Amino acid sequence: MDKSHVIQMNGVHGNGVLTAGVRQVSVRGVLDPAKLKSRRQRSWGVRASEMSKNTLNPIRAIVDGMKLTPNPDKPMISLSIGDPTVFGNMPTDDKVLQAMKEAIDSQKYNGYAPSVGYQKSREAVANFYSRPGAPLEAKDVILTSGCSQAIELCINVLCNPGDNILVPCPGFSLYKTLAVSLGVQVKLYNLLPEKSWEVDLQHLESLIDSRTACLIVTNPSNPCGSVYSKEHLQNIISVASKHCIPILADEIYGDMVFPDCSFHPMAPLSSDVPILSCGGLAKRWLVPGWRMGWILIHDRNNVFGSEIREGLVKLSQRILGACTIVQGALESIFNNTPHEFYQSTVSFIKANSEICYSALSTVPGLTPVMPSGAMYLMVGIDMDNFPEFQNDVDFTERLVTEQSVFCLPATAFEYPDFFRVVVTVPEDMMMEACARIREFCARHYRPCSTDSNEIDQ
Ligand SMILES: Cc1ncc(COP(=O)(O)O)c(C=O)c1O
Numbered sequence: 001m002d003k004s005h006v007i008q009m010n011g012v013h014g015n016g017v018l019t020a021g022v023r024q025v026s027v028r029g030v031l032d033p034a035k036l037k038s039r040r041q042r043s044w045g046v047r048a049s050e051m052s053k054n055t056l057n058p059i060r061a062i063v064d065g066m067k068l069t070p071n072p073d074k075p076m077i078s079l080s081i082g083d084p085t086v087f088g089n090m091p092t093d094d095k096v097l098q099a100m101k102e103a104i105d106s107q108k109y110n111g112y113a114p115s116v117g118y119q120k121s122r123e124a125v126a127n128f129y130s131r132p133g134a135p136l137e138a139k140d141v142i143l144t145s146g147c148s149q150a151i152e153l154c155i156n157v158l159c160n161p162g163d164n165i166l167v168p169c170p171g172f173s174l175y176k177t178l179a180v181s182l183g184v185q186v187k188l189y190n191l192l193p194e195k196s197w198e199v200d201l202q203h204l205e206s207l208i209d210s211r212t213a214c215l216i217v218t219n220p221s222n223p224c225g226s227v228y229s230k231e232h233l234q235n236i237i238s239v240a241s242k243h244c245i246p247i248l249a250d251e252i253y254g255d256m257v258f259p260d261c262s263f264h265p266m267a268p269l270s271s272d273v274p275i276l277s278c279g280g281l282a283k284r285w286l287v288p289g290w291r292m293g294w295i296l297i298h299d300r301n302n303v304f305g306s307e308i309r310e311g312l313v314k315l316s317q318r319i320l321g322a323c324t325i326v327q328g329a330l331e332s333i334f335n336n337t338p339h340e341f342y343q344s345t346v347s348f349i350k351a352n353s354e355i356c357y358s359a360l361s362t363v364p365g366l367t368p369v370m371p372s373g374a375m376y377l378m379v380g381i382d383m384d385n386f387p388e389f390q391n392d393v394d395f396t397e398r399l400v401t402e403q404s405v406f407c408l409p410a411t412a413f414e415y416p417d418f419f420r421v422v423v424t425v426p427e428d429m430m431m432e433a434c435a436r437i438r439e440f441c442a443r444h445y446r447p448c449s450t451d452s453n454e455i456d457q
Contacts, residue, residue, distance in 0.1 A: 055181040058173045059412045066397045070404035077425070077433045080408040082222060084286050084375060084424040090348070092286045093341040096333050100290075103328035113324045115316040117143030117294075124331035125294050129279075134267035140297040142312055143322040147252040147280035147293035152178050154248045154276045154295060155214070157311040159184045163213040165248075166204060170378070170415035172222045172250065184213070188414055193369050193380065197226035199236055208243045215245050217266065220253040223413050223420040224378050225353070225371020227257045230264045237266065240273045246303070249277045252293075255342065256284055257373035258350040267298035274303040281326070283375070285333065286345065292326040349375050352423040352430050359434035365445045366437075377421045378410065384448050386441075392417050402443075403436035 063080075070076045084090045103109050116122065119138055126136035144150040151174060159165060161183030167175045169188035176186045189204040191197040204215075217236060220227045228236075240247050249266040257263045267275045280293030297309060353371050360368040360379055367380035381395055389395040392409040396419050400406050410418035423430065 051181050054183075055177060057177050058414070059408070062393060062409060062412045066393060066400075068397065068400045068406065070400055071402055074404040074436070076400075076404045076406070077429050077436075078406045079421045079425060079433055080406045082375065082422055083288055084283070085288065087425055087429070089426045090286050090345065090424055093337050095336040095338065095341075096285055096287065096329075099329035099332035099336065100325065102332065103325050106328065109324040109328035111324065112320055113143075113322070113327055115320050116313055117141070117322055118324070118327050121327040121330045124334055125296070128334040129265075129277075129296055131265060131268045133269075134265070134298055136296055136298075139309075142295040142297070142316055143327060144280075144293040144295060144316070145319070145321045145323070146288075146291040147250070147278050147282060148174060149319075149321055150278035150280065150293040150295045151175065151248065151250065153312055153315045154278060155179055155184065156182065156315050157308055158246060158248070158276075159213040163211045164209070165213055166207055166215045166245075168199070168216065168218055168221070170223050170410055170413035170418070171216075172218055173412060173414075175216055176414075185211075187212075191221075191224065191226070193224075193378070193418075196372070197221060197224040197369065197378075198228065198232050201235055201239055204236070205239050205243075208239075208245065212243070212245055214248050215240050216248045216250060218250040219266070220256060220263065220373035221376075222253065222374055223376045223408075223410065223415075224369070225374045225376045225423075227261050227263060227372040227374075230262075230269065233264055233266055233269050237270050237273050241270075245273070247273055247275045249275050251277050251279050253283050253374040254279055256346055256349070256375070258346055258353075258371075259343075261372045263373065267296070270298070270300060272300050272303075274298065274300045274308075281333070284342065284345070285337065290323065290326050292322055292330070294322075346373070349373075349423055352425070352427060353377055355427065355430050356421055356423055356434055359431070360437065363438050363441045365441050371423075375422060375424050377423055378415075378418050379407070379421060380418050383417050385446055386444050387446055388444055392419055395419070398444075399437065399440050403440050405433045405436050405440075407437075 121143060122138040122141040125141045126138050130136045144153060155165065155178050159182060164185040164187050165179055166189050167186050168191055170191060179186050187207040189207055190200040192200050247266060251265060254265060255263050265277060267277055275298040277296040277298060278293065281290055282288035295312065297304065356377055357368050357370045360366050365382045365385040369378050371377050381392055383389065383391065386395060389398065391411065393411050396407050396409040407419040407421050410416065410420055
C-alpha cells in the first residue's frame, strides 16, 4: 500500500480523503526509479517565447546594425536621443523636485496603490486635463508606467490578433513594436512633409477595412515636431467617424508648442468618436525617467461603455503600473509648476529649432522641415546628390565616422531619406553640429546632371 502524506493547503485539513484544499502525495511514486529515469530523458530546451521573438524595436534594429565609430579628433555630439535630460541643460523645475521630496518624506506612498492609481492622483490628472466639451472625472483616468504603458494598454484593449491599426508614417516606432508582438497588423498612413506633416487623409481612408481596430494620431509629433490645426484634427476625426474607428491620441507632447502656435487636444473636438488620450510627465515636465503616464478615457455615446473601461482596469492589473511616489507628487506638480517653466522650455526648443533650421536650409542637398512643437526636426536628404551613399542609414553612419555627429536615420521611423535631429541639446552644440553637417555635405555633395546643365546655362 502507498504511504500517503496529507498536506494542508489553505489551512484545510483532511484525513487521507481528498477534500477541498487537500492533496495526497505518494511517496513511493515520487521515488519510483522508472519515473525518475523518464524525467531525466527530457533534455534541456529552454526557448524564448514566440512573443519575445516577435518583439522588435526598429530603432534598436537599425542603430545596432550601424558602425558608429566617431572621428577621434572631434568630440561626439549625439542628436539622436529623445531624452531632454541627457546634456543637463534642461533640468526640471524646483517645484517638481519639491513635490517629489515631500511625497517621499510623507511616507504615505511606500505601499501598493490600486492598479489604476490612487483615487486622489487620478482626480488630480482629471482636474488638470478637463476641458469644456471633454470633462474628466477620476474614473476616466488610468495611471500607467510612462506613456509607453498607456499606449500598450490601449492597443491591448482595442485589438485582437488579426486586427490592424493605422499608424502615422513617419511615426513613433513603439506602436509597431507593441502591435506586432500581439499579432496585430500595422498599416502606415502617410504624412506630407510639404504640408507641415499633415495627414494624407485620402491615403488614411484607403487603408481602412473591417479589421481596423484603431487609429493612432501623434500630435505634436515625434519625429516630425508638427502640430496640427483644429481644422485638420477635425478632418481626421471625420474619417474615423465615417468608419466608426476609435482614436488613440498620443498627446505626450501636448502643450509643448511654440508660442505662435496652439495645441488642440483631440477629445474636445470629437462629438461621436471615442478617444483614448495618452500622456505623461516625461516630456513637458522633463522627467522621462520617473515613468509616469496616463490614459484619459473620453467616451462618446457610450461606445466604449463599461467593456473598454473594465478591459483597461483588468489589463492594468497585470502589473501594478505607476510609481506610487510620483503619484503622490502629481497634484502638487500640476498645481505648483510655474508657467515660466513651461514657457522657457518651449522658447529654448524653438530657438534651437530655428538655429538648426536656418543653418541646414542653406546646405545644398538638405531640406529641413521647420517644426512647431515637440523636440524634433526632420531633415530630408536629396540622395541623388549624394551618390556615395546608398540611403539615410549609410549617410548618417558616415556623418559619425567623419564628423562625430549622430542623427537618427528616419528609416527607423519607416521613412527613408530623412534624418531626425533632437533639438534639446545645448545651443553651442547645436551650432557646432550644424557646422559639421554643412562641412560633411559640402564634401560629399555632387550636383545631379540636370543641376549641372542649369549651372552650365
Ligand atoms: C510620441 C511618443 N509617445 C510616447 C512616448 C513614451 O513616453 P514615456 O517615456 O512616458 O513612456 C514617447 C517617448 O519618446 C514618444 O515620443
